[in-house]
Amino acid sequence: MKVVVVGAGPAGTRCAVQVARRVPGAEVTLLGAELALPYDRVALSRLLAGEVEVGDLITHPILALEAAGIRFRAGVAVAALDRAAQVVETTKGERIGYDRLVLATGSAAVRLPLPGAELPGVLAYRDLGDVRAMLRLAAEGGHAVVIGGGLLGLEAATGLAARGMKVTVVHAMGWPMDRQLDPEAGALLTARLGRRGIRFVMPAATVALEGERHVQGVRVDDGRVLPASLVVMSVGIRPHVALARAAGLQVARGVVVDDAMRSSDPAIYAVGECTEHKGRLIGLVKPALEQAEVAAAALAGDAACWQPVPDQAALKVSGTAVWSAGEISAETAEAIILRDEDAEEYRRLFLRDGRLVGAVLYGDTADAGYYMRLIAEQHVVESRAELVLGSSFEAAA
Ligand SMILES: Cc1cc2nc3c(=O)[nH]c(=O)nc-3n(C[C@H](O)[C@H](O)[C@H](O)COP(=O)(O)OP(=O)(O)OC[C@H]3O[C@@H](n4cnc5c(N)ncnc54)[C@H](O)[C@@H]3O)c2cc1C
Missing domain, CATH: 3.50.50.60 (FAD/NAD(P)-binding domain)
Structure with missing residues (x-):
């Protein structure tokens, strides 16, 4: 065959x-x-x-x-x-x-159909060719703008910052990873990445990419033009x-x-x-x-059936632990939130009909496996307090 x-x-x-x-x-x-x-x-x-x-x-x-x-x-x-x-x-x-x-x-990768989107130096973040092109431009230093502050956009931003570029993230919402984090956790992440030299412009929309033979700047909707010799679009x-x-x-x-x-x-x-x-x-x-x-x-002729399991994703930025799994929309589920501001730790659990359907962990992701199991089992929550304290509480109980 x-x-x-x-x-x-x-x-x-x-x-x-x-x-x-x-x-x-x-x-x-x-x-x-x-x-x-x-x-x-x-x-x-x-x-x-x-x-x-x-x-x-x-x-x-x-x-x-x-x-x-x-x-x-x-x-x-x-x-x-x-x-x-x-x-x-x-x-x-x-x-x-x-x-x-x-x-x-x-x-x-979706490319926004903006004026100037075809200029050299405007890249997507999808394949090895994109990363090679980013590394070539990053070797010259200067400014990079990442459009989109989701998981991949933040990975692109921290990677380029690690390569010595001055990086700005332009994000449409008021805090990064808005689909996973609430405003407070988003603010913690913004501050942490800020300490690595990453600047955020948000909420802001990109209206055009400027330059003649190569991209030179990103115009945002408040009229500012952010300097950029490299633009990475990470919008889906x-x-x-x-x-x-x-x-x-x-x-x-x-x-x-x-x-x-x-x-x-x-x-x-x-x-x-x-x-x-x-x-x-x-x-x-x-x-x-x-x-x-x-x-x-x-x-091969065998009976086969794909059964989706809940998604889980982690931000792959060293020193910054963020993990999420399952359904993480506050609009459709009830949320339990635990914050430890001094330790910069945060967790948010999503429940529907008394069952755990999704989780976000920020700062300490050691309980990721524990919550993943509960989400997959569609665990019925008996004690909200025990649930939010995680596996160490369960083990001690
Ligand atoms: C930077 C980055 C980080 C990521 N991090 C994570 C993560 O932490 N966790 C996670 O779960 N997922 C992550 N993902 C997503 C993950 O990479 C994808 O889910 C996965 O690659 C999907 O695999 P795929 O084979 O379906 O598609 P792809 O990986 O997109 O592969 C499709 C291939 O088909 C080729 N192709 C397309 N059309 C044709 C054609 N007509 N003829 C021949 N070849 C063709 C493409 O060139 C490509 O090589 C990440 C993705 C990126 C870009």
Whole structure:
């Protein structure tokens, strides 16, 4: 059976490896648009911050891929699917036949359609190419502006500050990570990052990027122009679905898949961030890898069913512990908050119908595993006080 996997990110690579392992006689081809061996995208922030080297990110060296029986081709982007002929066509016009196709095209970083957005020096934060470009510009020093104070924006900001740039974060809300933190915890984080030299301009909207042959500044809605020789847009992601849509597959926000990761064409599967399952997108690596395993099992003829588990995410900034999991919207759930201002610790737990559905930990994240377990178990809360004190209280009780 010829299996072609389009996209060599974490989901596509995991699926290719598992198909090669589980499907006897499978001829697996893995096509990746990026000119790189499969690498750990999650670790890009550590690369930017200078904590690891590029080589440390490679998850699948070429010899390992060959040994696994995978034909890997870097720098090969698929431009079209011919579903009737079961062929993919690359941007260079090459046609590659398949019996089963796996789409693992991931997401693209959203680029705000602002005046000046196409100027050199305006980057997204998504792949190794982006980080290499950031490092080239950071080597010259000067000012960087990060648009977007969410998790990734803050990782970009601290990485660039660690590289010696003067960094300003422009954020639309009144405090960073507003989806995870309330204003007080946001203020703690702002102060902590401020001590690392990161300045925040918020709430503020970017109205234009200025410069002629290269970006030189960011104009915000109060009229100020912030100097910048590097601008990083970190304002969200959008699934790569153009290929699937043009081929007539069912696509909503992502490629619509069933529990076995099959698309509306039974010969085509989809895994990772390009998918939409029961109306939901994913945005983290763990579910992407789980989906890859499920698709490989289905291709091997085994019963396979993907069951989403609550998301969890941590801010990967050394010396700053922030973790969140599950549903963390104060609009839909009741919150319990514990603050220790002197210790700069904060936790916020979200309950619905007497059950723990989400948690945010700031400053001390040692209880992350404990709360994750309770969220996954849909734990019924008997004592709010015990719950908020965490695992050490439970152990002592
Ligand atoms: C800086 C950064 C930090 C992150 N940190 C975390 C974290 O701490 N925790 C976490 O859980 N998640 C994190 N994420 C998110 C995580 O990286 C993604 O969830 C994960 O990479 C999704 O994997 P994927 O394989 O579905 O998609 P992707 O990783 O996007 O891979 C898709 C690949 O397909 C390729 N492709 C697209 N179209 C085509 C085509 N037509 N032909 C061929 N190839 C194509 C793309 O070039 C890309 O290489 C982070 C992401 C970034 C950018």
